[in-house]
Amino acid sequence: MNISAVTKFMIIKLLQVTTDSLSYHLGKYSELQRNIQCECGVMITPTSMGSFFIQIDIIDKLKKLFSNPFTNNLDERFNRKKTKSENLEDIYDGAHYKEQSILFESKWNLSYTFNTDGCQTADKGKFSAWPIFLIRKKFMIIQGLWVAKVEPKFNIFLQPFVDQANLLSSKGFEWIKNNVKIISKVLPLACCVD
Numbered sequence: 001m002n003i004s005a006v007t008k009f010m011i012i013k014l015l016q017v018t019t020d021s022l023s024y025h026l027g028k029y030s031e032l033q034r035n036i037q038c039e040c041g042v043m044i045t046p047t048s049m050g051s052f053f054i055q056i057d058i059i060d061k062l063k064k065l066f067s068n069p070f071t072n073n074l075d076e077r078f079n080r081k082k083t084k085s086e087n088l089e090d091i092y093d094g095a096h097y098k099e100q101s102i103l104f105e106s107k108w109n110l111s112y113t114f115n116t117d118g119c120q121t122a123d124k125g126k127f128s129a130w131p132i133f134l135i136r137k138k139f140m141i142i143q144g145l146w147v148a149k150v151e152p153k154f155n156i157f158l159q160p161f162v163d164q165a166n167l168l169s170s171k172g173f174e175w176i177k178n179n180v181k182i183i184s185k186v187l188p189l190a191c192c193v194d
Contacts, residue, residue, distance in 0.1 A: 053146040055160040058134065059173045061141045062186065066175045070139070074107045097189060108182050109172070111189035112136045114143075114161075118151065132161050 077092045091097055091111070103109060113135045118128045130146040143161050146152040165188050172185035 052148070053144060053152070053157055055144045056142060058141065058143050058164045058168060058186075061143075062168075062173060062184075063175050065136075065139055065141065066177070066184070068139075070137075071177060074110065077104070091189065100187070100189070103169075103185065103187055106185075108184040109187065110136065110184065111187050113190040113192060114188055115192040116158075117194060121147070130157070132158070
């Protein structure tokens, strides 16, 4: 994909999100129609925007994920049979998971790993893309995407993710299963970056 030719429509279609689940960060502007002085000192004009990032509402994506039949197996960690008790056969067997076990007493609470890493957007492209992925077994959710000629400023790029992750781990989110309202807390357990 040639990122310099990417439109908002293409991003929305590719990520399967609605415009309601996207946030714009420069303060919070839905469109840049005039020059704006950033807190960092850079003057940003509508024609000079070479770097950008988008944030996708994790809760919106989780509600779609939780409509999937996988929720029937959320109590697997309580019912699984280990081959050998001393083996690490799943993330549930790890020391860190066991330390956090009080957070996972409810079968509706679950953990995820997340990562981000840059990749070139085209064979000879000057831009790179840095997605933030949340991973839960075979399911992946993209939470954010930084596109620029330079590496992200991680304190800026990761802050919306950290805010959402803190909210999900402390208050959780509400969803419906078989006409019953359920609150699930979703906790980051591991991060994989290089």
